[in-house]
Amino acid sequence: MQPTKRSRLFAFKKWDFWSWVTLVMYLFLFAFIVYPLCSLFINSFYNDEGVFSLETYANFIKLKYYYGALWNSLKVSAFATIFAILIGVPLAYVTSRYNVKFKGLIQILVIMSLLSPPFIGAYSWILMLGNNGFLTRFFHDIGIPFSSVYGWKGIVFVFTLQFYPHIYLYVSGALKTIDTSLEEAAESLGRSSFHRLRTVTLPLIFPTLSAGALMVFMASFADFGTPMLLGQGFKVLPILAYEQFISEMGGNPAMASTLSIILIVCSTSILFLQRYFVSRKNYTMTGMRTPKVQTLRPLTKWLLTAGALLVAFVSIIPQATVIVTSFIKTKGPVFHAGFSLNSYKEILFRVPKAILNTYTFSLISIVIMVIMGMLVAYVLVRRKSKITAMLDSLIMIPYVMPGTVLGISMIIAFNKPPVVLTGTWIILVIAYVVRKLPYTIRSSTAILYQLDRSVEEASISLGVPPMKTFFKTTGRLMAPGVLSGAILSWVTTINELSSTIVLYYGATATISVTIYSEVFTANYGTGAALASILSVTTLVSLLVANKLSKKGLMM
Template identity: 45%
Template sequence: MKQKKSLFNLWNASSLIILGLTILFILYPLFLILNKGMFDPETGRFTLQNFYHFFDRKFYWITLRNSFEVTIVSTALAVIIGIPMAYMLRRVKIFGSKFVQILIIVSYISPPFIGAYAWIQLLGRSGVVTKFINDTFNMNFDGIYGFTGIVLVLTLQSFPLVFIYIMGALKNLDSSLIEAAESLGYSNFQRMIKIVIPLILPTIFASSLLVFMRVIADFGTPMLIGEGYRTMPVLIYQQFLSEVGGDAGFAAAIATLFIFVTISLFLLQRILSRQYSYSMSALRPMAVQQSKGIKNILSHLVVYFVTFLAILPQMVVIFTSFLETRGGQVYTGNFSLQNYQNILFNRDLSMITNTYKMGLYAIVIIVILGIFISYLTVRKRNMINSILDTFSMFPFVIPGSVLGIALVFAFSDSPLFLTGTVTIMVVAFVIRRMPYTIRSSTAIIGQIHPSIEEASISLGASEAKTFYKVVVPMMMPGVLAGAIMSWITILGELSASIILYASNTQTLSVSIYTEVIRGNFGNASAYSAILTVTSILSLLIFFKLTGKKEISL
């Protein structure tokens, strides 16, 4: 007679603990936002007055329209650029293609607000390119602020995500299908439109929806370059600051609307991915071919030009970080280490050490939780773990500014007063960036056959010992790959940090933002260069640990 397994084992205890943490740090703060937006703080009665106020004033609801306009246009352009770039690099022999791919990936991992700052240096009112255009052509070009500037920055920063996804999909495309179309007289363009795109349509849906959610939630770019063109994250931030110490209901109502929009997009993505997903097996993978004549020249020009535009912000911030400034605002044209001297020797280094220290704390927690969550959701399927699987995706769709406000609402009073502490910053980093590690860990554990664990247990090892001694070591390549990507994105986290930070928890990203707002461009460039170089080194470590030369998501 078989004995019933105890309900109080390692896995059930782990599930309950992680579920408790999820409820405390994700669901409870979000519930408070909903509560503050829908209930009168004085009477406690349900009300939609805050929502009526939002749609009653054109100033407010037009911001929602702005967000959709910017996001739709940026997503469309990212897809239009990303697909041909991936196709050319998979199909045409491009000189230095590996280096080009690395540059595109570097442009993706860099925070969008650094791109906004760099383009201000180039095409702002006092930008280098702006001055050249106005002086040369006797024009009165006023810079790229507003809708155009936001779309430019977010498109160039987002198309690499589409590129990475499509590159992965094209790996599984059978080249015999393309050759068959070619034998029937289809041109290159026709083969791409009628054969390639329909086959990779699920991947296009997935990548474009992720770009859509990423762009619509971006705070730093529209805040720095938008000027009067406000988007929802900026409006939420501004309303929250104006409401601190008073009635926060309106700020919560706006955040609630934004949560509804992003969760709706998340659900749409899941529905589409299930409906249109299918697998391809490439008997003959797409091979790179040597092109000749005008086709070869045009392919190289397009690839190099788009790559140059994508990586230009990183080049600008590194270059300008070595230029001397007067008052931090006007570049003299002379090379100097003045900016680095200012931030490294004439200032408190806490914002730099805070970034690495809190990032390391967050990564340790992310790795531990990521291993357990991925193992539980793949190997120990039950109702609780299915709930965990769903909740683990929430950080993908909760905008950072909304998360920051939610955490302030939840932890500004006893018994858990965490606002302004290192703990609340680490919690925000963990919540925002854990999905990268969970996704990569889940993928790797799906490749570990259960028979390996069964063999270990049959040899006398306990289930827990098998997990620690066998499964975890086999998971580590995927876990570390995801952890490095989580680390890279933590370095540039701004949306939640700008709301949660205090003087003793300021990070590099917050420092860059505040220096740009104050007009201290020299210091902002030096901080940006440090952040960019750290991200590049982290990417190189990723390639070294995984043995890859590209990122697959």
């Protein structure tokens, strides 16, 4: 018997609060992820005359100018990942397995270097190792031949120092929880320490190591700022997509769309490839016997401490450099002897709007992300179904979307009626929310999995409605962990460049875009002052997040 119209309406009225949350989230994702992506995909099949054609894809395959950019992206990302592993794994092993000194300081420095945006690292190394950098001049003065940091090798160098903390943090956590019985079994068979590390320890932590390596590769593959500042003619795919879309000669939106689709396909393929290799073997352990920190001889301990501190201090050099140079007297690209606050006075006089925009847009985005993250996390964890599983998959799409691609897709989708958002601050906020929402939701779901349902059930059994129970009880319990995760999203939002540079116009410029412009016009002093503001904000945010996470553990 078919349901009548009245019965269907009655069933619709029976929807609870969480059903509406699910529906609203689907509408949001379809409006700002699925629709822009479909628009981007369709646009890639139309040439400049608006005729359906495979010309852009054919040109990508035929012309080295286009497919060479893909090869360049893969090359720098692969080398950066390899070098990040070579730095991150030994550093994680030393700090987690041995009684080296200053572990807390090392971890803070490593995390600080990770949270700093890559383009600030690139800018700092230009100040030090550029064509007229002070280290470059020093090397020339003492007779050491050194050209500059520009080129693909410089890009790999900056990516390595920027992203090896991913490897360090992932591997450190895995090494602290690994079951040592397998290592002890290998030791009883007479295996050397290196042999045990290669044949037992590394295979056991392979899923975690590969997840960290994936993060390094994806971040390098999608980054726009570093190759743009250091490339000097070395084109990678995000830069080429941006240049094709926003060109002084009129641009080529169809080719930009094609390059963007290829970027997404490559990112998705890499993600599935990593999951395939992890799924081939079983990596489960009992975890009953976690490793003990080994006590070293004084000389060995101090040598390893010195090595670990050296790596950490080198990776924090970019932030130290921009802060110091922001106080040096400057006239355009030339630094003069003596300290001055002129750079700060200039930015407060010339670009105060960019500073205000950065914090305003990021704050609005974070408020939206926290509210959406907590509500959607509850749906995903407590209301599991095929519908919520599909919702979870849609939410993770931005995870594989470079910021440049997201910006291009949103302009193509919202540059014409019925909804015109380009040229407004709203499109920037939406882009930030879409890009960073997966991370906020993941931190929220992680907290929710740790909360016992009995607390909610007790509240509901006392007659409190489910929605009120969430806001009065569950939400409050989630808050410390969610806020600490949200602060990390806030840090990446204020530093966002790749999507902002596509979507902004003069009145909505942010600090990151202004730094990029100042560096390209050789105003290094003002660029350093703006970068210092971001660095100090990052440090303060990290300290607040650390305090909140400790409070969350205490509750």
